[in-house]
Amino acid sequence: MARRELSRFHDIAASTKTRGQGIGFAGVGIKLSLLVCDEVLTETRRGKVHVATSWRLATKHKAPWRWVPPPGLVTSSHGTGIRILLKNPLSPLLDAGFLETALQRHFEPLLDGTFDDVLTPHYPSGLSFAVDGRPVPRREADPFRAPISVRLGRRRRPAVVGYLVRDTVPVAEDQRGVGVSTLGKVIKRGWDWLGLSPAAPDLVSGLIEAPGLAEALTLNKADFIRTGPRGMTYLAYRKAVQEAVSVHLAAWGEGREPAEEARRRRTRPLERDLQNVLGELADEFPLLASLVERQSGGQKRLPMGGRGQAPAAAVAVGAGGAGDATGVEEASPAPQAPDTAPGTPASAPAPPQPAAPAGAHQAADAEPSGAALGRQGPRRPARYGLAVQFESRPEDSALGRLVESTVWVNEAHPAYRRAAASRSEGYHLALTVSMALAPLAVEPAGVHEFVTAFLSRWGESLDGGGRRRRRA
DSSP: OOHHHHHHTTSTTOOOOOTTSOSOOTTHHHHHGGGTEEEEEEEEEETTEEEEEEEOOOSSSOOOEEEEOOOSOOOSSEEEEEEEEESOTTOGGGOHHHHHHHHHHHSGGGGBGGGHHHHTTTOTTOOOOEETTEEOOOBOOOTTSEEEEEEOTTOSSOSEEEEEEEOSSOOOGGGOEEEEEETTEEEEOSSTTTTOOOSOTTTEEEEEEOGGGGGGBOTTSSSBOOSHHHHHHHHHHHHHHHHHHHHHHHHTTOOOOHHHHHHHHHHHHHHHHHHHHHHHHTTTSGGGGGGOOOBTTBOOOOOSSSSSOOOOOSSEEEOSSTTOOOOBOOSOSSOOSOTTSOOOOOOOOOOOOOOSOBTTBOOSSSOOOHHHHOSOSOOOOOOOSOEEEEEOOTTOOSSEEEETTEEEEETTSHHHHHHHHTTOHHHHHHHHHHHHHHHHHSOGGGHHHHHHHHHHHHHHTTTTOHHHHHHO
16 A cells, blocks of 8 residues: 555545455454454555554544554565454464464365466465464365356356365254355355255255455445345356256255155246246346346256257356366346246256265266166256245244245244135235345335335236237
8 A cells, every 4th residue: 555545544434445356345354353452553565655554442432543663564565464462362363273264264265276267367476374374274176076167148267166065974064055255255154045955955065256246245244235236246146056056966866855845836836927027027127137037038948957959058057077067058147038938948968976975075977876866857947036935933023035036935924824714825925025025126115116016917917918918
């Protein structure tokens, strides 16, 4: 930083960063450190400019700083170094083992060779971590992990890379599910954010890196924005990752339980109607477009076994071995046309299949057993649009909630029980879905207008003539 930039560095809301080009914003992290530190010393150097400041929290409302002679933290011709003096001499931040574990957990992609190709353009000079002068060890790419590679649009370089692992014993609770990282920082882990539910969620883990999601980060870097243009970017990436992960889960036989599948059959007609309604509302409420499953010429189909012609390539999902890339492809993540035209799924190469365990892992490209795959034969195309599922939340007064691209209907709500008793579940579900989608689609002042428009389109879809009447 230049001297003037270092001076502004101490302002609470000041920042010279551009959203999307890094994971930080307004120096929030270092400013939070004032709460546990007696002093924060910042030294910066740019060419001939070499300055430093000392900063502390005097009261709850005052954080004075002053210029000090540079102590020599920065030895190169440019860069910034920070030294913090903790209030508590027994703080775990002074424990080398704690620091190394925290770095490996929160910055795993920066310490794993699997992600070098996608991260090198963002860190051309490389990165290294050291604790007490000892380098934090890096992990080389593991051939027993199932690789994931997603290319968005017509770009040749993957926008998302990562891996999945299926263990033979349950993994640690904080490692279950798929983690999502951006620019090397792990944002969250689990299955909820991805909207998938394997049969044995405690046996499957993984991690993906998506640098493009940096622009959709929340201020605390613990989640992603789900509204507005940035929310659409996040949902588009998420849909592409869903497809890539689902290929491996299907190959491993991680399908739904029979009871869950029976309930899914009950909601599929409802979801098809929802897709038609959302397709019509997307022009009036553009933020709904990320929940519409469609592509030019008809509904998007994924080649997961069956007959027909493959769709044109735009998103390629790698699902093979380390140097392999099979073609699970879609048009752009941005929606184009309603999913009304019929289509047949494409015939695709067989997905990667697990072999006998090697250590605690199973390879992705070996021959599976019949028991591992479960039901054989052609699979129907997977769907990744808006889904409806049920949950029991007696303590919640809401009819339902939107989690990623799934509306969870509260079946413990008195209104749902009354609707079920009077055989009016369809209207109740329509109202629940509209109220759950309203915060995504419009500002609070426009909720009534959105719910009214949604229910109107829902009613028109009964005879299938809503869209045709408007085109006439």
